[in-house]
Amino acid sequence: MSAPIYLALIHYPVVNKNGLITGSALTNMDLHDIARAGRTFGVKAYYVVTPYEDQKSLAFQIMDHWTHGHGGRVNPARKSALERVRVADSFEAACNDIENEQEQKIVKVATSANSRCATRSCRALGQALRENTPHVLVFGTAWGLAPEVIEQCDHILEPIMGAGSYNHLSVRSAVSIYLDRLINA
């Protein structure tokens, strides 16, 4: 495994249960669980994407507590996870930031619970990650990524199926399982 991997969690634009474009609120648990999974699987950075000033400010407050504040002093493992969280106004801004850091184009991979649109298996993506092209894995909050985000991506990753047709995993579970499949497969 040698490709730099980034994560992006989109809070806007996503869809609501009726398929309409919406923005979602940040949750503390998304920051922690996804940062910890990212740190475990060697992710370079995890972008929390939200255009809302109050939500960005909440993200910075949580990050500060765990990196420079009391949280980081009592729990250094948590600090080293939260240090990799970054905040971006939009998916485009996150991608620009990554491309500046990597000094090359990145491959954008959307995730979706809908198997009809999948264009990439975990196996194929895992193989691609063994080459040296940086990738960003993109996850939606609420009922999933808005079409305009998916359209900007190069691939759509196959959904995670379990023992039947039920696939309503939390985004925290989905990120964890995908990383394990891609890195450890």
Added chain:
Amino acid sequence: MSAPIYLALIHYPVVNKNGLITGSALTNMDLHDIARAGRTFGVKAYYVVTPYEDQKSLAFQIMDHWTHGHGGRVNPARKSALERVRVADSFEAACNDIENEQEQKIVKVATSANSRCATRSCRALGQALRENTPHVLVFGTAWGLAPEVIEQCDHILEPIMGAGSYNHLSVRSAVSIYLDRLINA
């Protein structure tokens, strides 16, 4: 995959960061995320283990909202996940309940982030699950399972390692990854 699989999330007895026996508080997110992962991967039931009356009452309140209350009406997928949550006073009580339901002895598998004590690989356990013996996978909250719980188990599952030595996953991530490895491997 034919063996019935159960999950148990232990809130007491677990250890704190100094290795001392403690009890932890229930979290709403543990109930939801683990129930959803369990439902996705065909788990029979997920036991929330706590001896504390106020914590049991909180668990029942959350479960009721999502199974018989408003939550279940607006989100049937969540309802079908939360319906598989059960509450037990102790690990022993959960195991007795499962053995009564299955009418046979169950295999108890502890999980631990410590690789030194592992006695079972995910691959070997995945193979064992293809036979028809019921298993319970046991997870600790706080800093992990107390020794007295681990001693009651038949096996200790290997820890989840990522891209390095860091393995501070949330219990929600760990449950999700183990289920994917065991069911889909």
